[in-house]
Amino acid sequence: MSRLRRAGARTGGVAAAVVLTAVASGCGIRTTSVPVDAGPAPSRVPCSVTGDEIATQTSGVPVRVFLLCGSQLEPVDRRAPLPREKPDGDRVPTASALLAQLLAEPSENERQAGFSTAVKGPLLVTGGYKGDPAGTLRLSRQPEDLNPTALSQIVCTLANSSAGAGEASVVLGGPGHYPPRRLACTTGLKERPESAPPTTTGPPSPSAS
Template sequence: MGLLLLPLLATALAGCGIRATQVPTDFGPAPSRLPCSLPAAESTASADPGIPVQVFLVCAEQLVAVDRSVRISGGAAEAERRVAVAQSLLDELSAKPTSPETTAGYSTGVREGLRVVGPDARDPENTFRLSVPPKRLGPAELAQIICTFADSEATAADNGTIILGGPAATPLNRYTCTTGLRTHPASQDPEPKAVGKS
């Protein structure tokens, strides 16, 4: 009798496992790209001729550098060239992100039409004056400009800092692209340091 029960017991134990289901499941397509990750082939700088630069866009609530390419007219004096580069960087920041960038989660808070000029007569030579006073810019907007300018050899001042002001007669401040500014652009104080006229 005991020998007859052994096969039945083995069959019962085998049935305790999890069997594959035949019910179809659909959780949607797998993510095609990690957030803030762009294939090198889709880089704007690799596709367009010109001077390679980087601009800082917002992605996952942080500032992330993205490759760009800008065209600057030849033959300009150094001071004029620096302003031309600064304006090109602003134009890139205010432009709508490309389709691959939008898909990867990039955005920009820099307004269109923002202009930049060089120093007034009594300003330090590496000053940039924006058409809107920096204190009137949104936090992330100002952070994007600070870090983009500070990252560029053409627009950075001493030790990777930048000197920004608004239209003539508005005070000047020196800014640094800190780690806190890159990781929390919407809430981190840029900690401006006043700059006196010469």
């Protein structure tokens, strides 16, 4: 009888193991041919420059530019050779200094942090024409002809400075006599800089004399 009991116990143990294996396999993750959208892969670049890098830039006034990092626009603090401006001063010197920063290649530390720029020269910025809204800036190339990411960099950099038109926007035109447009730097544009900057009406501005 003892032998039969031991044999029965062994048989029961094997059966239990089979049942547990079947349950475990049913609860596990099985391969499937259906694609699963898990979102973009996490970026391995820090997209952040250390304070030591900024501290070494001893000349110029603090400025903020938007560079490309991990397919998005991220702000970078720098110093630019620019006289300290007045709140209602000429926007062109500020815009020129910021554009020069965007045209310059990122520093070694910025490159290691994952930053790059899509803005390529030659490219200049001047004031508006007679009849343009106050605060208009005109580029030496038509904005629509620029690389979309480069235009997004320019819009966000100028819009978030004293060269902008307020409310995170900038009134921007080209060298021709096409009317300038007020372009906005939105969260969506920072996340998808390859898209076209949205236009906004904003408060009315008097014409330039």
